[in-house]
Amino acid sequence: MNTPSPIDRSRSAELFEAAKGYFPGGVNSPVRAFKSVGGTPLFIAKGDGAQIWDEDGNQFIDFCCSWGPLIHGHNHPHVFEKIVGSLQNGASFGAPTRKENELAAFMLERLPFIDKIRFTSSGTEAVMSALRLARGATGKNKILKFEGCYHGHVDALLVKAGSGLVTFGTSSSAGVPEAFANETLVLPLNDADALTKCFETQHQDLAAVIIEPIPANNGLLLQDKSFLNLLRSLCTKYGVLLIFDEVISGFRVAFGGAAELFGITPDIVTYGKIIGGGLPVGAYGAKKEIMANVSPEGPVYQAGTLSGNPVAMAAGLAQLELCAAEDFYIKQAQRTQQFVDSINSFALAQQYPMELVCVGSIFWFSFNGKKRITAADQIDGDMTAFNFMHHYLLNVGVYFGPSGYEVGFVSSVHTDAQLAFSAEQIKAALAAFYQK
Numbered sequence: 092m093n094t095p096s097p098i099d100r101s102r103s104a105e106l107f108e109a110a111k112g113y114f115p116g117g118v119n120s121p122v123r124a125f126k127s128v129g130g131t132p133l134f135i136a137k138g139d140g141a142q143i144w145d146e147d148g149n150q151f152i153d154f155c156c157s158w159g160p161l162i163h164g165h166n167h168p169h170v171f172e173k174i175v176g177s178l179q180n181g182a183s184f185g186a187p188t189r190k191e192n193e194l195a196a197f198m199l200e201r202l203p204f205i206d207k208i209r210f211t212s213s214g215t216e217a218v219m220s221a222l223r224l225a226r227g228a229t230g231k232n233k234i235l236k237f238e239g240c241y242h243g244h245v246d247a248l249l250v251k252a253g254s255g256l257v258t259f260g261t262s263s264s265a266g267v268p269e270a271f272a273n274e275t276l277v278l279p280l281n282d283a284d285a286l287t288k289c290f291e292t293q294h295q296d297l298a299a300v301i302i303e304p305i306p307a308n309n310g311l312l313l314q315d316k317s318f319l320n321l322l323r324s325l326c327t328k329y330g331v332l333l334i335f336d337e338v339i340s341g342f343r344v345a346f347g348g349a350a351e352l353f354g355i356t357p358d359i360v361t362y363g364k365i366i367g368g369g370l371p372v373g374a375y376g377a378k379k380e381i382m383a384n385v386s387p388e389g390p391v392y393q394a395g396t397l398s399g400n401p402v403a404m405a406a407g408l409a410q411l412e413l414c415a416a417e418d419f420y421i422k423q424a425q426r427t428q429q430f431v432d433s434i435n436s437f438a439l440a441q442q443y444p445m446e447l448v449c450v451g452s453i454f455w456f457s458f459n460g461k462k463r464i465t466a467a468d469q470i471d472g473d474m475t476a477f478n479f480m481h482h483y484l485l486n487v488g489v490y491f492g493p494s495g496y497e498v499g500f501v502s503s504v505h506t507d508a509q510l511a512f513s514a515e516q517i518k519a520a521l522a523a524f525y526q527k
């Protein structure tokens with residue numbers, strides 16, 4: 092069996108040692124620490140197109156793409172030019188700028204289900220604000236979420252299903268009071284009966300339901316369309332607001348995200364990642380009657396020193412302009428499907444118990460045999476195969492996010508040759524693992 096010889100990562104290792112003295116666990120966001128796959132993280136020195144280079148000068152084809160924002164890869168010339176152009180006029184003013192109008196107009200023209208938006212500086216902030224808006228607009232307190240959906244590190248959503256018959260959540264992070272967690276109900280994904288029962292018994296207290304319509308932060312848990320339709324109709328029937336958290340799926344599977352792809356209208360939607368072109372931006376939006384609750388128009392307070400930052404707005408607009416090109420999403424989906432099919436047909440022929448799941452240009456390595464997985468508790472927690480593959484691929488110049496629960500992304504600038512090379516390396520890694 093051929094396993095590639097390890098690349099030199101000594102400079103990254105040194106930087107990580109130093110970082111441990113500065114940051115908890117050496118990082119500013121936990122999954123970066125490589126705890127899940129083992130070993131120590133790469134320190135990235137630069138990126139260009141679909142490639143990144145680490146501090147030791149190793150080169151990688153990047154399928155992490157900053158966890159999703161970089162749908163046109165690193166330093167796309169159009170995005171780069173707009174960022175630099177904006178920066179020449181100053182970095183931030185804390186006063187309105189034309190750039191905010193431009194990005195908002197570009198989005199709202201193409202997103203028929205929302206009339207107004209508010210920009211924030213991260214996806215977490217967008218979700219946090221959307222929950223406050225839903226509570227403010229309905230005068231109710233409880234929120235329903237689904238096990239396996241990630242909505243950022245919002246207190247009320249760092250919650251897992253409690254034990255017993257009640258679906259009230261218990262906090263999944265220290266520092267979140269049980270009293271907060273008790274305001275959140277948790278259900279399994281794709282379970283129509285549990286959902287219907289929950290609405291029947293809890294609807295009078297429910298302000299909103301929040302879901303990733305394409306759950307992509309804990310595997311890629313594609314839902315039955317009928318489940319999402321049921322959710323929409325129950326929310327309508329009982330006067331509960333439906334929040335689509337499209338921080339990862341927005342502008343990724345279609346310009347209008349999962350809402351457009353499935354033709355389902357949310358009451359409130361949250362965005363992030365792609366919307367900022369690699370700079371920190373989030374947003375939440377809704378019909379104007381709901382958005383009228385937001386300060387200073389209404390009583391729901393929400394603010395931000397750097398909200399609507401002009402450089403970030405310029406980056407976001409540049410990126411979304413490229414996304415709005417004709418057939419952009421069709422092409423992205425086709426190229427991704429081809430990449431995925433090539434690996435899947437190999438795995439099937441070799442009878443390996445794995446399969447890539449994909450939608451649009453998002454894909455996930457599912458080491459669950461050929462079983463379709465729609466809920467968090469169906470995922471096989473044994474990540475040995477993924478972890479082996481991850482290390483193997485680093486040594487041959489292919490970079491994935493360092494956890495088997497994370498998805499990969501194909502950008503518009505991954506070339507056919509880069510995709511073909513990566514597919515061959517993935518097949519070789521799988522062969523090396525299963526023939527051990």
Ligand SMILES: *Cc1c(COP(=O)(O)O)cnc(C)c1O
Nearest residue numbers: 213214215241242243338339363
């Ligand atoms: C990434 C993500 C968030 C959190 O966004 P941050 O910018 O990391 O705060 C929230 N919801 C979903 C669905 C996400 O994918």
